[in-house]
Amino acid sequence: MNWTKAEDLPLVRRLIAEGFADYCEVLIDNFLHVEPDAIRRAFGHVPLAFHIMHSRFIERPAEELAFIAQRIRGFIRALSPMYVSDHLLQFTVGGRSVAFLPELDYERQGELVLDKVRRFQGMLEHTVCFENYPSILGSGRAQPEFFRRLVAxxxxxxxxxxxxxxxxxxxxGVPTSAWASLVGAADHFHTAGYxxxxxxxxxxxxxxxxxxxxxTLELMAAARAARGARALTVTLERDHNVAYEAWRDDLIRVRRLYA
Ligand SMILES: [Fe+2]
Structure with a gap:
């Protein structure tokens, strides 16, 4: 399960303690102001993974990014996350900040993004897994091919x-089958409601x-059948309408697929 904000900590800890989740994916950039030890104390021996939303590693000035990366690196060293993940997003359009973060223009920005990814991984001294975008516009049709380049x-x-x-x-209209070869090689997964x-x-x-x-559950079941029992992580994301019963019941439904 994921943890994105301080107020949800008691609920997240309860669901893990009751055995409904095996690890916690922490939205680490929301907690860079605390020390890694505090995160470790909050979770004890529970394995952790890191998710990053606002690194803005494609657009952020180098000096700022170096500061943030150095901070994240400290968390990586202290907490040994199972994976470190981030997003490919635009935070500004035409120089203006936007509230709804759009998908990349893979054709126009592709080379720049690949270069930024290499630099960002170098700064973190860690491989980063990037999450596929929930496409809205036609530019999303180029996404699976771009991810093949990204990985290679x-x-x-x-x-x-x-x-x-x-x-x-x-x-x-991007068929989920366009992701098949990438999914076969992936180790880390998300799922959520839309x-x-x-x-x-x-x-x-x-x-x-x-x-x-x-x-979504059908797609997960098909991927599970195709992949076999190779070790993987699957994180159920909940950020709104957070309530014990709803979150617990969703965790039970997802876990049933991997029993
Ligand atoms: Fe996600």
């Missing part, structure tokens, strides 16, 4: 989010506030 040319990994792949399929936004056109959004959808 930078040594980075894929953190495959089943729900995001379903969203991209629903919104812009929401329908009744705009014009209607789209599906990755909001992490509902139960995992049936089509």
């Amino acid at each position: 040319e930078t040594g980075a990994g894929l953190l495959f989010d089943f729900s995001n792949a379903i969203i991209a399929q629903r919104n812009c 929401d329908f936004f009744d705009g014009c056109p209607a789209i599906v959004l990755d909001l992490h506030g509902t139960a995992v959808a049936e089509d």
Whole structure:
């Protein structure tokens, strides 16, 4: 399961203590102001993984990024996470900050991003797994091919989010099968619920506030059957509508797939 904000800590610790989750994926950039020891004390011997949302490693000035990377590196050394993961996102468009973070333009930004990924991994002294984007626009059709290049040319990994792949399929017709070879080689996975936004056109959004959808569970079951029992991690993400019963029941449904 994931942990993104301090107020959810008692609930996350309770669900892990009761055996509904085996490890915790920490949104580490929300906790860079505390010391790694405090995180370790909060979780005891529970294995940890790191997720990063706002490194902005593609756009951030080098000096700022070096400071953040040095801080994350300290957490990596102290807590030995099972994986370190981040996102490929745009935080500004035409020089303006945007609230809804858009997908990359893989054709236009591809070379730059590959270079930034190599540098970022060098700064962290650690491989980074990047999460597939829940595409909305047609540019998302180039995403699986870009990830093939990313993995081959930078040594980075894929953190495959089943729900995001379903969203991209629903919104812009990227078949989930386009990810098959990458999924076969991936070790780390996400899943979550998605929401329908009744705009014009209607789209599906990755909001992490509902139960995992049936089509996502079907995709997970198919991937599980194709991959066999090779060791992996699957993180159920919940960030909104966080309540004990709902989170617990979703964890039970997901764990059933891997029993
Ligand atoms: Fe995710």
